[in-house]
Amino acid sequence: MEDFLQRFAEATPNMNAEDLSPETVYRELPVWDSLTYLSLLAIVEETYGVVLTAFDLRKHQTIRALYEYIQTKR
Amino acid sequence: MPQARLKSAQVRGLHAVAPREVRRLADEADMRGFSSEHLKRLHSTAGLMERRVVAAGTTALDLGEAATRGLLDALPVTDRDIDLLIFVTQTPDYFQPCNAAMLHGRLGLANTCAAFDVNLGCSGYIYGLWLAHSLIAAGGVRRAVLVASDTLSRCVHPQDNTVAPLFGDAAAATLIEAVSDPPFSSFSLYTDGRGADSIIQPGGAFRNPASEEMERETIDAEGNRRRTRDLHMDGGEVFTFSITKPPECIRALLAFSDISLDSVDVVVLHQANRYILHNIAKRLKLQPEKVPDGTIKRFGNTSSTSIPLTLTTDLQSRLHAGPLLAVLCGFGSGLSWGAALVRIPRLVICGFSEYPESNDGASGRRGDKESAEL
Numbered sequence: 502m503e504d505f506l507q508r509f510a511e512a513t514p515n516m517n518a519e520d521l522s523p524e525t526v527y528r529e530l531p532v533w534d535s536l537t538y539l540s541l542l543a544i545v546e547e548t549y550g551v552v553l554t555a556f557d558l559r560k561h562q563t564i565r566a567l568y569e570y571i572q573t574k575r
Numbered sequence: 576m577p578q579a580r581l582k583s584a585q586v587r588g589l590h591a592v593a594p595r596e597v598r599r600l601a602d603e604a605d606m607r608g609f610s611s612e613h614l615k616r617l618h619s620t621a622g623l624m625e626r627r628v629v630a631a632g633t634t635a636l637d638l639g640e641a642a643t644r645g646l647l648d649a650l651p652v653t654d655r656d657i658d659l660l661i662f663v664t665q666t667p668d669y670f671q672p673c674n675a676a677m678l679h680g681r682l683g684l685a686n687t688c689a690a691f692d693v694n695l696g697c698s699g700y701i702y703g704l705w706l707a708h709s710l711i712a713a714g715g716v717r718r719a720v721l722v723a724s725d726t727l728s729r730c731v732h733p734q735d736n737t738v739a740p741l742f743g744d745a746a747a748a749t750l751i752e753a754v755s756d757p758p759f760s761s762f763s764l765y766t767d768g769r770g771a772d773s774i775i776q777p778g779g780a781f782r783n784p785a786s787e788e789m790e791r792e793t794i795d796a797e798g799n800r801r802r803t804r805d806l807h808m809d810g811g812e813v814f815t816f817s818i819t820k821p822p823e824c825i826r827a828l829l830a831f832s833d834i835s836l837d838s839v840d841v842v843v844l845h846q847a848n849r850y851i852l853h854n855i856a857k858r859l860k861l862q863p864e865k866v867p868d869g870t871i872k873r874f875g876n877t878s879s880t881s882i883p884l885t886l887t888t889d890l891q892s893r894l895h896a897g898p899l900l901a902v903l904c905g906f907g908s909g910l911s912w913g914a915a916l917v918r919i920p921r922l923v924i925c926g927f928s929e930y931p932e933s934n935d936g937a938s939g940r941r942g943d944k945e946s947a948e949l
Contacts, residue, residue, distance in 0.1 A: 514612050514613060514616055515612060534613075534797055535736075535737050535797070535810050536613070536616055536617065536620065536621070538810065538811060539620075539621075539810055539811070539814050539850065540616075540620060542811060542814055542815065543814075543818075543850060543854060546818065546854070547854075547857075552815055552818065552819055553815070554811065554812065554815050555809055555810075555811025555812045555815070558811060
């Protein structure tokens with residue numbers, strides 16, 4: 502999970518892992534824009550070998566829920 | 576499955592054209608509300624720096640005509656009889672007649688010429704090459720010109736930051752000719768119409784004819800403006816499609832052609848954005864130098880033109896020295912995608928010019944001048 506928060510922060514323009522928690526609702530982040538979204542897709546693919554779809558990102562709310570979903574797809 | 580291995584023809588010349596007017600993303604940052612941080616990310620991740628856009632009133636037909644004239648003018652007069660003219664575009668002048676017929680008229684070609692449009696976006700160049708090679712193989716066609724041209728800058732809302740900074744305008748003409756003892760070329764083509772909504776310009780044709788409703792503007796959560804008739808792209812869906820299907824399709828093409836990726840000189844991918852190109856390259860374990868990405872930052876995403884534009888700019892000097900064994904791969908609206916394995920010989924005609932040409936007529940025709948000197 503720590504590692505995922507780190508990866509998630511890398512997808513944003515200026516956030517650190519400490520700014521995020523597993524309960525963060527990612528779509529409500531001020532930095533959640535199309536570029537962050539595409540960066541996250543690419544980083545998840547690169548790190549976990551899981552190709553998320555736009556639907557997957559809409560379906561989940563929190564960083565934890567997204568992380569757990571990624572674990573089931575690995 | 577439409578996989579074909581054809582020994583019929585070869586690419587013999589290329590000429591690409593881009594509008595003279597340059598739009599720099601940095602100059603638009605204030606208008607688009609981009610922070611310097613966001614601009615830097617767009618440069619470094621998507622690779623977007625600048626793009627070319629047509630002046631009001633200039634169409635894909637005008638650019639396509641300039642590209643075709645650039646190609647034909649470089650040929651000996653005796654080699655200018657064309658049997659087949661294919662125009663790949665999603666931004667035609669009219670619903671009817673097709674751009675290919677319009678261009679045929681403008682060029683004053685002989686009546687003994689088949690001409691038609693192909694309504695495809697970023698996969699269109701691959702489909703066009705496949706058609707030209709197939710129709711030459713079928714007999715009766717000796718010399719084909721494949722034009723790819725789009726003006727996507729005219730399809731997007733200028734204040735839609737999800738698409739407006741991305742798309743540029745350009746055209747390219749390719750000569751494909753029956754030659755004695757041609758090399759094998761192979762093609763692999765795919766479609767997934769279930770993804771039709773993910774890149775769509777829904778208004779203005781016959782399902783949703785031009786109307787006041789089509790002009791109605793909406794503003795999304797990020798402040799992007801869009802009319803119903805404008806080009807809309809679901810970035811996430813398209814991204815996922817773009818990094819999964821092209822590598823699969825290239826692997827399938829190579830297996831079918833019984834050729835390893837190592838023996839291929841260059842892999843020219845549709846120049847969607849830098850992110851996507853690098854991701855595909857990594858999935859195929861390709862050395863970055865085998866995957867040119869230079870047209871993104873200079874021209875943006877230019878639809879079906881991006882592959883031949885890359886051949887005439889990034890790869891111009893290598894094609895002048897030629898030959899190159901190239902894998903080409905296009906993917907986009909439809910969803911439609913495909914790949915081609917072609918052996919391009921040393922090209923004398925591999926030029927690039929701007930539209931309209933400058934008054935002195937010199938700087939705009941660099942490519943031609945270089946090719947004439949060879």
